[in-house]
Amino acid sequence: DADVTQTPRNRITKTGKRIMLECSQTKGHDRMYWYRQDPGLGLRLIYYSFDVKDINKGEISDGYSVSRQAQAKFSLSLESAIPNQTALYFCATSDTYREMNTGELFFGEGSRLTVL
Amino acid sequence: AQSVAQPEDQVNVAEGNPLTVKCTYSVSGNPYLFWYVQYPNRGLQFLLKYITGDNLVKGSYGFEAEFNKSQTSFHLKKPSALVSDSALYFCAVRAPGQRDSSYKLIFGSGTRLLVRP
Numbered sequence: 001d002a003d004v005t006q007t008p009r010n011r012i013t014k015t016g017k018r019i020m021l022e023c024s025q026t027k028g029h030d031r032m033y034w035y036r037q038d039p040g041l042g043l044r045l046i047y048y049s050f051d052v053k054d055i056n057k058g059e060i061s062d063g064y065s066v067s068r069q070a071q072a073k074f075s076l077s078l079e080s081a082i083p084n085q086t087a088l089y090f091c092a093t094s095d096t097y098r099e100m101n102t103g104e105l106f107f108g109e110g111s112r113l114t115v116l
Numbered sequence: 117a118q119s120v121a122q123p124e125d126q127v128n129v130a131e132g133n134p135l136t137v138k139c140t141y142s143v144s145g146n147p148y149l150f151w152y153v154q155y156p157n158r159g160l161q162f163l164l165k166y167i168t169g170d171n172l173v174k175g176s177y178g179f180e181a182e183f184n185k186s187q188t189s190f191h192l193k194k195p196s197a198l199v200s201d202s203a204l205y206f207c208a209v210r211a212p213g214q215r216d217s218s219y220k221l222i223f224g225s226g227t228r229l230l231v232r233p
Contacts, residue, residue, distance in 0.1 A: 004159070040125070040208060042225040059221070090159055103148050103210045103221060107159030
């Protein structure tokens, strides 16, 4: 089983619909991230969380919200999806010690979202 | 502001030949630099990092990267490419977060490596 699991892996929806992407991890890490990948733009940080009560905006948080329901779960919501939110979304995790000393992140396999 | 640039969208190389994937960075202070690889339909995987020490860093799958402070570069290299190395490669730099103890990774736009048989 994957250490970082994202659901759904693929989703097609319509403009204006509410969408939630979920991420769960079994690595015991305290830090979790949501990135968006677009061709030619690389990965851009949407939101990140250092623990259940610590959530921070990234570079492109407008139009998104998150919830850290538990240390192992971090959900990304699009309250009213629009076509330019069509992208591949990645969840990632790290632990405080590892990130402070190496910067290594562990990624899920991605959730491909298409907004029509 | 911290940033990282990958000037090539795609690199093509024949199997058995050496490969280089370029990365340049802009940081304030000492740079923490990384390479990640993304295989088709998969998430990113950590390849290697530079924090301090030797300018030549060795990583997974036979890859290495050379840190050059004067040229602000961190190019990824491999002496002999394999077809299975074909993937999307991302350079990243660690940037300060909103608190002194927090950091986040800023990624480049990615370079697609195509190794032909």
